Amino acid sequence: MSGGEAHVESSVWMRAVLIGGVFLTIGILAFGAMGVGVANVKHVAYEEAILDYEDAKADYYKAKATYDLAKLDYTNASNAYDEGVTNGVSETDLAVLYEAKNTNQQAYEEAKGNYTTNEAAKEEAHHHEVEAHLSYLTWRTAGITILLMCITYAAFIGLGGFLNSIYPDEASHDDHGYGGDDHEHHGSGSPIVFSLGILLFLMGFPSFQGSLGDMLSGVEANLGDLGLSMLGLTVVTAGIANWWREDLPFIGNHEQIATSDPFAGQHIRKAGIWVFIMSEVMVFATFFSAYLRMRTEWCTGWQVANENPNCLVETSPGVFEYQINMLTASDFLRPNGGMLDGLGGQGDFMTLLPGAINTFALIISSYTIVLALKTAKDKNWVAPTGFMGKLLPTQKIAVRNYLIATFVLGSMFIVLKLVEWSHLVAEGFTIGTQAGSIFYISTGAHGVHVFVGLLIMLYLVFKADTVGYDERNGQGIEYFGLYWHFVDLAWVVIFPAFYLY
Amino acid sequence: MGEHETTGIFESMVEKLPGNYDIYFWNFVILMFFTLFEVAAVFFEKIPGTDIHISLYAVWAILIGVGVIKGYGIAAYFMHLKGDPRIYTRTALFPVLFVLLMLWGIGLSNPGSIAGLPDWCTPDWENFSTQR
Numbered sequence: 282m283s284g285g286e287a288h289v290e291s292s293v294w295m296r297a298v299l300i301g302g303v304f305l306t307i308g309i310l311a312f313g314a315m316g317v318g319v320a321n322v323k324h325v326a327y328e329e330a331i332l333d334y335e336d337a338k339a340d341y342y343k344a345k346a347t348y349d350l351a352k353l354d355y356t357n358a359s360n361a362y363d364e365g366v367t368n369g370v371s372e373t374d375l376a377v378l379y380e381a382k383n384t385n386q387q388a389y390e391e392a393k394g395n396y397t398t399n400e401a402a403k404e405e406a407h408h409h410e411v412e413a414h415l416s417y418l419t420w421r422t423a424g425i426t427i428l429l430m431c432i433t434y435a436a437f438i439g440l441g442g443f444l445n446s447i448y449p450d451e452a453s454h455d456d457h458g459y460g461g462d463d464h465e466h467h468g469s470g471s472p473i474v475f476s477l478g479i480l481l482f483l484m485g486f487p488s489f490q491g492s493l494g495d496m497l498s499g500v501e502a503n504l505g506d507l508g509l510s511m512l513g514l515t516v517v518t519a520g521i522a523n524w525w526r527e528d529l530p531f532i533g534n535h536e537q538i539a540t541s542d543p544f545a546g547q548h549i550r551k552a553g554i555w556v557f558i559m560s561e562v563m564v565f566a567t568f569f570s571a572y573l574r575m576r577t578e579w580c581t582g583w584q585v586a587n588e589n590p591n592c593l594v595e596t597s598p599g600v601f602e603y604q605i606n607m608l609t610a611s612d613f614l615r616p617n618g619g620m621l622d623g624l625g626g627q628g629d630f631m632t633l634l635p636g637a638i639n640t641f642a643l644i645i646s647s648y649t650i651v652l653a654l655k656t657a658k659d660k661n662w663v664a665p666t667g668f669m670g671k672l673l674p675t676q677k678i679a680v681r682n683y684l685i686a687t688f689v690l691g692s693m694f695i696v697l698k699l700v701e702w703s704h705l706v707a708e709g710f711t712i713g714t715q716a717g718s719i720f721y722i723s724t725g726a727h728g729v730h731v732f733v734g735l736l737i738m739l740y741l742v743f744k745a746d747t748v749g750y751d752e753r754n755g756q757g758i759e760y761f762g763l764y765w766h767f768v769d770l771a772w773v774v775i776f777p778a779f780y781l782y
Numbered sequence: 783m784g785e786h787e788t789t790g791i792f793e794s795m796v797e798k799l800p801g802n803y804d805i806y807f808w809n810f811v812i813l814m815f816f817t818l819f820e821v822a823a824v825f826f827e828k829i830p831g832t833d834i835h836i837s838l839y840a841v842w843a844i845l846i847g848v849g850v851i852k853g854y855g856i857a858a859y860f861m862h863l864k865g866d867p868r869i870y871t872r873t874a875l876f877p878v879l880f881v882l883l884m885l886w887g888i889g890l891s892n893p894g895s896i897a898g899l900p901d902w903c904t905p906d907w908e909n910f911s912t913q914r
Contacts, residue, residue: 543869555873566881573889587838615824630825637821644817647860648810655806766860773852777845781824 293529293747297442300743301435308431316424323417330406330413337399337406344392344399351385351392358385411627415704422703426696430732437521437736438743444522471524478516485509529744533753554760558767561730565771568723572778575715579607582619582626583782610720610779613710624709635701636780639694643769646690650762653683653745657755681745684758687765688742691735698728720779727775730768737761809859813852820848 362378370378482489489510495502537549544552580592585603594604605619612618612625614633620626656662662676673679702721712721741761744750750758823844828835858864863871 543872547867547869551870552873555870559873559877562877563880563884566877566884570884570889573885574891577890583838617827633821633825637817640817640821641814644810644813647813647856648806651806651810651860655804763861766856769860770853770856773849773856777820777849781820781845782842 294442296747297743298439301439301442304431304435304438308428308435311431312424312428314424315420316428320417320421320424323413323420327410327413327417330410334403334406334410337403341396341399341403344396348389348392348396351389355382355385355389358382411708414707418703418707419700422700423696426699427692430692430695430735433736434739438739440518441522441525441740444526469524469527471520471527473520474523475517475520478513478518478520480513481516482510482513485511485513525740528757529748531754531757532748533751533756536756548756550760551756551763554763558763561767561771564726565723565774568719568726569774569778572719572723575719576609579609579716580605581607581609582612582617583609585619586617607714607716608710609716610705610710611782613705613708614780627708632704633780635697636776639697640772640776642690642694642697643772646687646694647766647769649683649686649690650758650765653680653687653750654755654758654762656680656683657750657758658752660752676751677745677749680750680758681742684738684742684745688735688738691731691738691765694731695728695735698724698731723775724779727768727771730771734761734765734768738765805859809855813855816848816852820845823848 358378358381362375362382365375365378485506485508488506492502492504492506539545539547539549539552580589580603582605585592585605588603592603592605593601596602596604605621608619608621608625611628612620613628614636615628616630616633618626618628656673656676657680659676662679664670664674664676664679672682710720711717738761741758744757748754823836823841826836857874863874
């Protein structure tokens with residue numbers, strides 16, 4: 282073993298496979314408990330709510346028919362009495378007509394009261410039905426999401442461990458092909474392999490997406506169309522596995538330093554991550570500019586509330602009214618959102634809550650990863666006392682647990698995000714509209730970044746648990762932290778723009 | 783997020799604050815506070831406990847102002863642009879021109895939505911476009 286690396290036992294890779302198994306177990310248990318158990322109970326409640334709503338609707342229509350009839354009878358009786366007065370009928374006949382009018386008026390008032398009560402009951406039943414549906418979706422979506430995430434985590438960590446276990450100990454930790462002297466560099470060819478895989482995947486993506494769509498909709502698909510993207514994913518997997526094999530034993534010696542301007546003297550990997558983040562800034566800027574361009578054209582609830590003259594529509598000759606022509610996600614989520622065709626405008630504290638929790642979760646996760654780095658770099662670290670002392674007994678475990686906290690918060694972000702999407706789709710905000718398209722693409726792209734970050738973080742947790750991070754190799758956490766803070770920064774823009782405005 | 787230099791006004795203030803908390807902790811507290819402030823600005827129609835109505839323009843200004851403060855807090859302290867060599871700040875500023883072009887030049891330029899974009903990018907687009 283050269284001086285720049287830790288010794289990594291084969292048993293470590295078995296631990297990776299074991300952790301993969303733990304993730305699968307968590308996923309299956311969470312799916313069973315939330316996605317099946319609680320969701321089925323909620324589904325029964327939802328079905329009952331549907332029946333209650335149907336009953337309430339039937340009562341409402343019955344009451345409405347009675348009301349319409351009573352109104353007609355009352356109008357007729359009233360007209361007959363008025364005609365009697367006009368035509369000068371006898372007092373006896375007039376008394377009969379008056380009595381009929383009074384009787385019909387009482388029946389009309391009673392029917393009106395009944396109609397109003399049933400209308401309110403129908404609205405309440407509808408509200409309960411919607412609430413029951415959303416509650417069912419919450420548990421079902423959360424269960425499925427946790428299962429799918431855990432399967433991905435298990436595949437990532439299990440496959441990474443398995444692929445690396447094929448290397449004997451001596452080969453796995455030794456030199457990673459850079460000569461074995463003290464002048465080796467922590468350079469790697471894996472990013473190029475990874476990039477090639479992404480290139481192949483994206484080149485084949487249109488056919489891949491079409492074939493997957495056919496398969497999901499039951500249409501006979503041409504499996505050959507999956508080929509290029511599958512090849513790309515295989516190359517990506519190989520790139521990740523190789524990067525993992527190279528980086529795990531790295532304990533911080535021989536970090537590559539830039540020798541020329543403008544980054545002379547700086548770590549090449551740090552400069553690289555900054556350039557990468559800036560390219561990501563441009564990607565999100567394109568989403569945001571497209572959103573702004575569309576947003577300036579739409580008459581949203583916000584524009585109408587601000588009495589934007591562009592939203593004035595001539596509803597009848599000479600009569601102008603402010604009208605909404607587009608619903609945004611915020612119209613469904615924030616209080617006092619706009620309404621169009623019976624959709625939107627139902628936002629309250631609870632609808633805004635998942636997005637708000639996610640915002641706090643990302644900020645807290647940014648802080649926990651800062652704490653992980655700070656702990657790793659601290660040469661004079663002292664274990665805290667009390668309850669925190671039990672959570673953070675040693676420096677190595679403290680770093681790992683801070684990373685686990687970051688990982689859990691990020692995973693929670695994805696689960697809440699998909700729960701929120703399921704609610705929005707159920708309420709009629711689909712990807713089929715301009716507002717839906719830009720919302721789902723922008724927040725989806727952000728979600729993909731979070732998820733990719735979680736996979737990398739899973740590796741960091743694994744390394745923190747096995748090799749460990751300290752002041753020599755803590756920059757691994759620092760460079761990933763830069764990416765994670767960028768993801769937080771992007772959310773700082775996305776959250777107010779799409780959820781609050 | 784490397785070794786931190788305590789140089790600015792904020793850092794000097796932090797050193798005087800009670801408790802053994804560093805600048806990252808206070809940055810975290812400020813970020814949490816402003817997030818709460820931003821959500822509350824949208825949630826409440828009136829300033830709580832008063833009859834003062836919060837106009838939509840005020841909410842808009844709050845969202846932008848809070849976004850700038852939070853962005854600064856994350857970039858300067860969590861991403862450690864403050865304290866790191868200037869080359870990283872310059873790198874971070876590199877896409878500013880592109881972002882301004884996208885946001886101002888395209889996003890806010892012509893309220894013709896996406897349908898008007900080809901004609902805006904290429905005047906007299908209708909005569910140039912391929913007729914099918």
